[in-house]
Amino acid sequence: MPKPNCDILIIGSGAAGLIAALALADKNFNVLVITKDAVTESSSAYAQGGIAVSLLPTDSPKKHIQDTLKVGLGLCEPKAVEFFINKITDSIQKLSAWGIPFSGYKEGKVAEEFLGHEAAHSERRILKVDSDLSGRMLMKTLWEKACRHSKISISQGTFLIELLKDSSTGAIQGGIFQDINNSIFPIYASATILATGGLSSLYLKSTNPAVSVGDGIACAYRAGAIIRDLEFIQFHPTALDYKHHFLLSEALRGEGAILVNALGERFMQKYAPESLELSSRAVVSQAVWQEIQENKSVYLDIRHLGLERIKKTFNGIYSFCKNAGFDLSTDLIPITPAAHYTIGGIKTDLDGKTNLNNLWAIGEVASTGLHGADRLASNSLLECIVSGFQVAENINQEINLSQEFSDQDLNLPTEQANKDKIDLIYSKEQSHKLKIKMWELASFNRTEKGLNNLLDYISSLEVDLLDLSFNPFFNQMRNQVLASKLLVQSALQRPYSLGSHQMAENLNLSNELSEGLIHTILK
Ligand code: FAD
Ligand code: SIN
Numbered sequence: 001m002p003k004p005n006c007d008i009l010i011i012g013s014g015a016a017g018l019i020a021a022l023a024l025a026d027k028n029f030n031v032l033v034i035t036k037d038a039v040t041e042s043s044s045a046y047a048q049g050g051i052a053v054s055l056l057p058t059d060s061p062k063k064h065i066q067d068t069l070k071v072g073l074g075l076c077e078p079k080a081v082e083f084f085i086n087k088i089t090d091s092i093q094k095l096s097a098w099g100i101p102f103s104g105y106k107e108g109k110v111a112e113e114f115l116g117h118e119a120a121h122s123e124r125r126i127l128k129v130d131s132d133l134s135g136r137m138l139m140k141t142l143w144e145k146a147c148r149h150s151k152i153s154i155s156q157g158t159f160l161i162e163l164l165k166d167s168s169t170g171a172i173q174g175g176i177f178q179d180i181n182n183s184i185f186p187i188y189a190s191a192t193i194l195a196t197g198g199l200s201s202l203y204l205k206s207t208n209p210a211v212s213v214g215d216g217i218a219c220a221y222r223a224g225a226i227i228r229d230l231e232f233i234q235f236h237p238t239a240l241d242y243k244h245h246f247l248l249s250e251a252l253r254g255e256g257a258i259l260v261n262a263l264g265e266r267f268m269q270k271y272a273p274e275s276l277e278l279s280s281r282a283v284v285s286q287a288v289w290q291e292i293q294e295n296k297s298v299y300l301d302i303r304h305l306g307l308e309r310i311k312k313t314f315n316g317i318y319s320f321c322k323n324a325g326f327d328l329s330t331d332l333i334p335i336t337p338a339a340h341y342t343i344g345g346i347k348t349d350l351d352g353k354t355n356l357n358n359l360w361a362i363g364e365v366a367s368t369g370l371h372g373a374d375r376l377a378s379n380s381l382l383e384c385i386v387s388g389f390q391v392a393e394n395i396n397q398e399i400n401l402s403q404e405f406s407d408q409d410l411n412l413p414t415e416q417a418n419k420d421k422i423d424l425i426y427s428k429e430q431s432h433k434l435k436i437k438m439w440e441l442a443s444f445n446r447t448e449k450g451l452n453n454l455l456d457y458i459s460s461l462e463v464d465l466l467d468l469s470f471n472p473f474f475n476q477m478r479n480q481v482l483a484s485k486l487l488v489q490s491a492l493q494r495p496y497s498l499g500s501h502q503m504a505e506n507l508n509l510s511n512e513l514s515e516g517l518i519h520t521i522l523k
Contacts, residue, residue: 002173002188002405006032006153008395009174009189011160011216014042015135015381016363017195018142019388022098025151027396032187033152034177036159036211039143043197043208043364044384047135048249048317049118050128051385052378053088055110059123061085068379071120071280072372073499074514075229080369083350084379087386092127094389100141103128117254118377119278126378132249133316138381155179160215161475163192163223163359166406171357172223173405176412178472184412188405191358191395194220198342198364199483200233204432204439205338207239207247212342213476214483216365220346221486225354227522228367229344230490231501234375235443236340237284238300242324245338248300248317250377253277255313257302259288260332262295271509282374282500283509285337289444292336299332339443341380343371343500344490344520351394352387360395362387373499373517413470424473430461431477438484442491445504451492458485490520 008024010017013035021031035041054064064085069076089108096102104114105127116126130137146152157180164173164186174188196216200208221227238252238259239245253259259277261267271287272279291298302310307329310318318328326333346361348354348368354361363384370383437457441450458481465478494501497508498517 001407002186004188004190004405005174006030006187006189007399007401008032008191008193009034009187010193010195011035011175012042012195012197012363012365013039013154014044014195014197014363014384015138015142016384016388017193018139018146019385020193020195020362020391021146021152022142022149023389023392024395025149027392028151029399031152032189033146033154034158034160034187035154035156036215037157039154039156040139041209041211042139043212044381045135045139046207046209046247047138047381048132048247049251049378050116050126050134051088051092051381052121052125052376053092053127053382054123054125055108055115055127056112056123056125059125061089063122064125067120067122068370068376069372070511070513071374071376073374073511075372075499075517075519077369080350084368084370084383084386087390088382091385091389095385098141098145100138101129103130116251118250119253119284120280120376126251131312131316132251132314159472159475160196160219163219164188164408165223165356167408168406169357170224172359173408175219176410178475182470182472184470186410190401190403191360191399193352193391194346194359194361194365195363196365198345199487200339200342202435202438202480202484202487203339203443204435205239205245205336207236207245207338207340213480214342215476215479216361217345217486218479218482220354220359220361221482221522223356223359224523225356225359225361226347227345227486228347228519230342230487230522231494231520232343232373232499233339233487234281234341234343234500235285235337237281237288237337238335239338240321240324240326241297241334241336245336246320246324247340248333248335249314252300252302252314252317255302255305257300259284259335260299260301261291262297267291280374280511281377282502283511286444286502286507286509288335288337298335300335301332302328303330337444341375343367343373343375350390352391353394360391362391373501424471427474427477431480434458434461434480434484442488444502446491446502447504448492448495451488455485455488455492458488486522490522493520
């Protein structure tokens with residue numbers, strides 16, 4: 001009978017995973033955090049804008065809730081929206097007590113000048129950690145704290161390839177992992193938390209790091225978890241049109257940056273004459289994409305702000321662009337939309353519980369009901385933070401440390417059996433080709449025919465990818481292929497346009513709230 005290797009197994013070292021780890025370790029559980037790359041590699045570490053929280057005297061959770069519901073277009077779950085937004089102020093206080101240096105934050109108050117402004121927020125409410133390097137500075141403090149905590153172990157370069165499920169009870173018992181020496185082994189735990197982030201790197205153009213290809217969603221799906229609303233991929237309108245699609249934060253537009261096409265026209269006037277560049281992401285992304293089709297290129301212009309203010313407010317973005325050969329204070333900056341955020345994911349309740357016993361999911365991998373058909377900017381770190389603390393409370397109440405694990409037939413691969421099967425160069429080419437196809441057929445140009453062709457293409461790739469392998473790239477590709485398939489299947493299940501899911505033949509970019517909408521469920 002296998003023994004648990006830890007009380008709590010957390011897969012993913014982004015904001016959600018590390019906050020949960022610290023909160024659980026403070027409750028005296030032995031926590032093991034597994035992460036497939038370096039502990040520092042996650043979307044969380046690249047966040048620029050910050051965390052949405054109503055702190056000004058003119059603002060309130062009620063206004064924040066209204067803004068969130070409006071952007072979600074009728075698909076948010078009002079209970080979830082209220083839950084997360086009402087909890088964020090307390091969670092920020094807890095993080096501040098842990099030593100997170102929020103810019104200008106003192107005893108629950110922040111002067112207006114420290115708060116950022118982003119699209120579709122009716123107030124300035126983006127709390128930062130260090131100007132436009134919010135994610136890096138938030139994560140640095142969390143990493144340092146987690147690495148020092150005696151109840152937390154962290155295993156880097158360790159890849160989740162499958163969740164372990166008790167074949168008689170259906171409960172999750174941990175996972176099967178592969179380390180950098182290619183050893184494959186099980187880890188058993190009394191509670192397993194997936195905090196593996198989203199899947200935007202399934203697309204050729206993405207603001208996310210390469211780790212975000214939907215491993216958690218693929219593994220959970222294979223184990224029988226409910227996956228929903230994967231068609232809602234939020235495309236960010238302003239990524240640098242360069243080798244890496246580095247994010248040019250919405251906060252730039254919040255400070256007055258405008259978008260112009262190759263003819264020098266401020267084209268948002270045509271698409272959204274009132275809210276212009278500060279319309280919701282679905283609207284601005286679609287407009288940028290449209291202009292690129294018609295006029296080849298699109299630029300962001302923030303020259304009006306001047307070098308001094310640009311450097312003061314956007315030093316990280318300024319430095320990155322300067323190194324890439326673009327000066328925000330003197331140049332028009334070429335932009336492209338890029339896949340940015342996975343709105344759907346593993347369905348959970350507000351405690352992070354999935355439909356599988358002993359499996360929780362938190363952060364971007366989860367679908368809690370906070371975001372609807374589109375996501376309000378900076379509401380995702382909010383969700384990661386609140387969920388990190390909440391899951392710890394729930395596990396503390398529900399965990400059974402004396403449960404027995406049954407022996408499983410793990411079906412681990414043997415090196416010999418895999419030797420001839422894998423052609424790595426071919427697989428890498430296929431993986432890249434799939435990302436190109438996802439961009440061409442499942443981003444802005446979604447049609448029923450295109451999505452069906454894409455599904456056929458994905459099915460042809462699946463054939464060789466059924467078994468676990470000794471090759472880590474192959475195991476990741478297996479998840480990439482399944483996650484792409486689930487996304488395309490979800491898109492086909494919603495034949496009409498809504499928010500961040502737009503069908504090209506029938507665009508609908510109105511911001512009217514709809515009623516009676518249902519989630520896309522995959523099981
Ligand atoms: P992540 O931070 O993505 O972490 C996932 C972790 O899981 C990683 O450590 C990864 O290595 C690990 N992992 C994945 N698969 C496996 C596997 N198979 N085995 C082991 N480990 C695995 N949101 C905001 O609210 N405000 C912002 O200003 C903001 N700016 C953003 C800027 C950028 C450039 C990006 C990309 C996103 C931004 N977002 C922002 C979104 C936000 O950062 C993410 O939604 C959030 O950080 C996700 O956190 P997470 O902990 O759920 O996942
Ligand atoms: C940004 O800074 O534009 C990203 C914010 C987010 O995705 O929430």
